[in-house]
Amino acid sequence: MKGGPIARAVLILFFIGLIAVPVILTRRNPSGSAGAQLDTRAALARYGFYFTEVSQQAGIHFVHQMPQLDPKLAPIMPEIASMGASVTVVDYNQDGWPDLYVTNSRQGTKNALYRNNHDGTFTDVAPQLGIADVNQPGTGVSTGAVWGDYDNDGYPDLFLIKWGRPMLFHNDRGHGFTDVSKQAGLPAWVNADTAVWFDYDGDGKLDLFLGGYFNETYDLWHLNTTKIMPDSFEYAENGGRKYLFHNLGSGRFEEVSEKLGIRSNRWALAAGAADLTGSGHPDLFVANDYGVSELYMNDGSRFHEVGKLAGVGYSPKSGMNVAFGDIFNQNKFSIYVSNISEPGFLIQGNNFWVPQDSTAGGVPKYVNMANALGAELGGWSFGAQFGDWNNDGTLDLFLTNGYVSLDRHRSYWYDFAKVTAGNSAIIGDASNWPPFDGRSLSGYQEKRVWVNDGSGHFEDVASAVGVTDRHDGRAVAVADLWNNGALDVIMANQGGPLLVYANHPDPANQWIEFALEGTKSNRDAIGAQATLYWDGQQQLQQVSAGSGFAAQNDLRLHFGLGKDPHLEKLVIRWPSGKVQTVLHLAPNHIVPIREEQ
């Protein structure tokens, strides 16, 4: 070795410095907001809001029951029976107050429809309305729901997503529900976790996308094989098929997925529909477990899968969520897709797809900016939703997480990583997976409440604003439950209680909400995009029937406005193509808007 003593000393210092870099950076960037306690005054002063969990006071005592599948799967049952908790917001009786529908997933258990009593409490009315006892043996169990007024009679109808026989219930003007599955022409059996109502052809009638997870050939309660698992951890294409039901009217649907270009057997966990190109036709974004996301662009007559062109179809991960949010107030949707991150084992990072100015052949380009935005690591992430918790005029983000919480001190991660690294013949057969044996897999995780500072940075303040539960979170839904201008958060937990986080934003920050009603468009105005202009800002939101993971938000659009706002106008692009401008808006109101004829 040449080089004098000084050069060698410099080299050694350089080497020590390199080793010190990870240590220093790790200490400088502690993850999460662990340790912080809720101090309401401090939370209001620092972040402009705080949450209180009020499910018990609200009369909601729902606890989700997990599926119990074929005994052949018993060794890894906690992993497989890990989905089914869902929550959707619906005003089923059209009284102007959001109600909640939650699913249960053990055979014989009942789903619940919590009617809003307008006084801070809720009452389960599912049994008397006929949508509780839907998990009967032989029919599978519920894994989610989406609400859409498919016959435009003014009352939202219920599509029940199942590992089993999917069901469609017609809403009889808020007084009961009728099972119309048979005449609708639904498949006999699916193993699905996601569905979205949207009017893909703009005919004013809601159509339905349904995404399979496990292959539909398996009855998970009566298996004759254990080879039901994904054949790859990142490239699996042996999952459930996809369905697109075209609404023919009169309660009948035609399955047209193949005909319109939607062919996939990836393991879909979440889907969302939004017009991402300004074409006037809603596109479809599908987040897949064990693989890449898919983006189906709608040209008005067919769908084209353009995930790779758009930049979202590379780098396979474990997609579990689709939420659209205009986080920069630039009249464009970013897309949030959750994945898995577990220190020491797997760092996928969640994807925050931000649209670029450029396009590729008319397809918008997206770049994953989760790291730069500070909203990348969220544990074993599931449902996430955008919402302006502090009404400051920028969209924040709420993420739930946690996969299997059993023994706190023993982890299944090593065995999980061991098998998932292997060949398809190994990973695809449940009998090759080591038994769970009561261990946890990314259990007891801290939730994330990311506050958007408006300049492109999200800060996790979960503990500081009162979100401290450690349940295995699945679905997150957002609604102004008490019509007071505060966006509340409802969280469904796998094998755990339904939580209701009541929001308490700084009253100095103002807000406005819009309840849209279609006339030529579908009556729920699903797919309508509204841009609010105020104080030199603009923010885009849309009415969605299916968002996040196994969730649906309130159809009403909520905009935070900050202090002393000057409202300019609201521009609505209805699914019919009609563009409507609304002037003379006043803050702190819920404004009903009917599509102009």
Place this chain on the structure above:
Amino acid sequence: MSQAAIAAPAYKPPRPQWKSWLSLDNRYVPPAFITLILLAGQLSFGILESYERTLLAIATSIATELVLGRIFLGKWVNLASAYISGISVGILLRSPDFWPYAVAAALAISSKYVLRFRGRHLWNPSNFGISVVLFLLPASVAMLSIQWGNNLASMAVIWVLGSIIIWRVRRFHISATYAISFLVLALIRSWILHQPWLAEVSPITGPEYQLFIFFMITDPKTTVRSKKGQCLVAFCVAFVEMFFRFDQSIYAELYALFWVGPIALLIEMALDARKRRRADAAFPSSMEPNPAMPPSRG
């Protein structure tokens, strides 16, 4: 990882010139192979976190080698080894951040210049860089865990190609010994842990192990010289790995090599020194050294 070995060949008559045009210098076979793997994996399955991160690792590795080689060896060193180290870091590390790729690559190369004993560096460079970063940064760095599509065909192609190439550079016995040891020890682990044998076999069917077997444990600079010794070390790596696996370390093979590799080299050096002492005692100091004694490899 580093450049695979080129054992000193016996004299052969020079090849016709046309043959040499078609034959790639052995030094460049492993870099060419790993580049092929990277491109095939990325174009078919998108295995990389991103091209930028991998290029950063390669550039850092090469720049570090150029600078340190110039200062401490007084020459512009051949960059094949640095290229393999950089590309290995770029393929094997998974991190949403950029900087771990640069740090791991710089650590890998600088370890060759810092952690030396009797003129030899002790750690396989990329094994050192990747292991340190994985150990110190579990919250933001992980190892490549995805597969080449999981199907048997692509796995077989890599195994066959890798075996041919590693055969050509005369290191096949190392890879084979390790693979066989792993499979046998998997059986033992399976029996002790009461787990399916295929669950224990599973890791070796993934790409992480393919890279480990073909590029890392075969590194000529950080393996012992004798063929038997190389096989013994390969077995020891698999054996120590078993205990890391009992401790549920998913980076067991890397950590096993991290410990076994340098210890094996130190033992070899100690044995060499003992032989030299005995030789010195047997021959008067005025005599010429025995030309059969292997030269020290720097």
